[in-house]
Amino acid sequence: DGGITQSPKYLFRKEGQNVTLSCEQNLNHDAMYWYRQDPGQGLRLIYYSQIVNDFQKGDIAEGYSVSREKKESFPLTVTSAQKNPTAFYLCASKEGWRRVSPLHFGNGTRLTVT
Amino acid sequence: SQQGEEDPQALSIQEGENATMNCSYKTSINNLQWYRQNSGRGLVHLILIRSNEREKHSGRLRVTLDTSKKSSSLLITASRAADTASYFCASRGFGGTSYGKLTFGQGTILTVHP
Numbered sequence: 001d002g003g004i005t006q007s008p009k010y011l012f013r014k015e016g017q018n019v020t021l022s023c024e025q026n027l028n029h030d031a032m033y034w035y036r037q038d039p040g041q042g043l044r045l046i047y048y049s050q051i052v053n054d055f056q057k058g059d060i061a062e063g064y065s066v067s068r069e070k071k072e073s074f075p076l077t078v079t080s081a082q083k084n085p086t087a088f089y090l091c092a093s094k095e096g097w098r099r100v101s102p103l104h105f106g107n108g109t110r111l112t113v114t
Numbered sequence: 115s116q117q118g119e120e121d122p123q124a125l126s127i128q129e130g131e132n133a134t135m136n137c138s139y140k141t142s143i144n145n146l147q148w149y150r151q152n153s154g155r156g157l158v159h160l161i162l163i164r165s166n167e168r169e170k171h172s173g174r175l176r177v178t179l180d181t182s183k184k185s186s187s188l189l190i191t192a193s194r195a196a197d198t199a200s201y202f203c204a205s206r207g208f209g210g211t212s213y214g215k216l217t218f219g220q221g222t223i224l225t226v227h228p
Contacts, residue, residue, distance in 0.1 A: 004156075035218075042202060042220040043157075058215070090156055100145050100164065103204075103216060105156035 002027045006091050006106035013085075013113050021076045021109045023091035029104070031097035032074035036060060037088040037108075046089075049074055050097035078111065085113045120203060120219040128227050133190040135222040137203030138183075144206045146179060147216065148188050151200045160188075160201075195228045 004025045013019045025032065031050050035043040045058030049068040063082025068074050074093075078085045088110050092103040121136045139146070145164045149157040161177045163170045163186065170177045176189040190197055200223050204216040 006156075040220065043204075043218040045215060045217075048215065092157075100162070100206075102147055102159035102162055103149075103157070105149075105158070107156045108154070110154075 004091055004093055004104055004106035006089075006109050008109060009107070011109055011111045013111070015113055016080045017113075018077055018079050019085075019111065019113075021078065021089055021091075021111070023074045023076065023106060024072055025074075025091075025093045025104075025106075026072060027093055027095070027104060028071070029093035029095050030071070031094040032068065033092040033094070033103065034058075034064075034066065034074070034076045035090045035092065037090060043090065046076065078113075085111060087111060120201075120222045122222060123220070124223045124225070126225045126227065127193060129193060129195055131193055131226075133193050133197070133224055133226070135188045135201050135203075135224070137186045137188070137219055139186075139203075139205045139217075140184065141207055143181075146177075146186050146206075147204045148175075148177060148186075149202045149204060149218075151202065151221070153199075157202065190224075193224075193226045195226050197224060198226050199224060 007022045033048040034046040037043050044060050046064050047066040049055040052071050055068050065077045090108045091106045095101045119138050147162045148160040151157045161172050163177050163179045174191045179186045200221045202218050202221045204218045
């Protein structure tokens with residue numbers, strides 16, 4: 001079955017450490033996205049990639065970094081510069097970045113930094 | 115700022131009743147989408163409505179779009195306990211950097227009591 005896999009489901013880190021969240025898709029989608037979800041605030045866009053080897057900052061990119069070396073993979077690194085990293089992180093993909101088509105989401109990674 | 119704002123923030127109904135959720139947005143849109151999220155999971159796409167459409171149906175779901183009022187509504191008829199979830203609207207603007215980017219509202223938490 002095609003889909004998006006995020007791992008791990010839960011992640012715990014100490015303050016000051018970088019951490020990388022994995023996102024893999026086998027839907028052959030061109031575009032991939034990272035969103036952050038905090039309680040009561042909906043989803044906010046961190047980074048997105050419309051095609052391999054290209055990515056753009058979203059609305060809250062500070063303290064995060066990404067890479068898109070393969071079509072299937074779009075890992076997100078939460079750096080120590082991110083002031084409030086504890087959140088639920090959602091990865092999504094879309095068929096063709098220009099197309100009018102829905103997002104397909106993974107089941108998220110809940111990151112807790114203490 | 116959030117493009118989509120949902121109303122109400124929370125809705126509690128009995129099984130069999132209809133549930134209506136509203137979404138407002140600020141700027142012109144290319145399309146508007148509704149998503150559902152079960153607790154601790156990723157979002158699942160429900161319906162996409164384009165800016166030149168006024169109404170769309172999918173099973174027990176009915177979505178309307180009023181571009182003059184910059185608003186949309188999601189109606190779930192004959193609700194079931196399994197419809198308990200958070201519901202989000204998401205909108206996409208026109209051209210340029212809006213391509214492929216969705217802006218999400220803060221969501222409506224729907225609770226359906228058996």
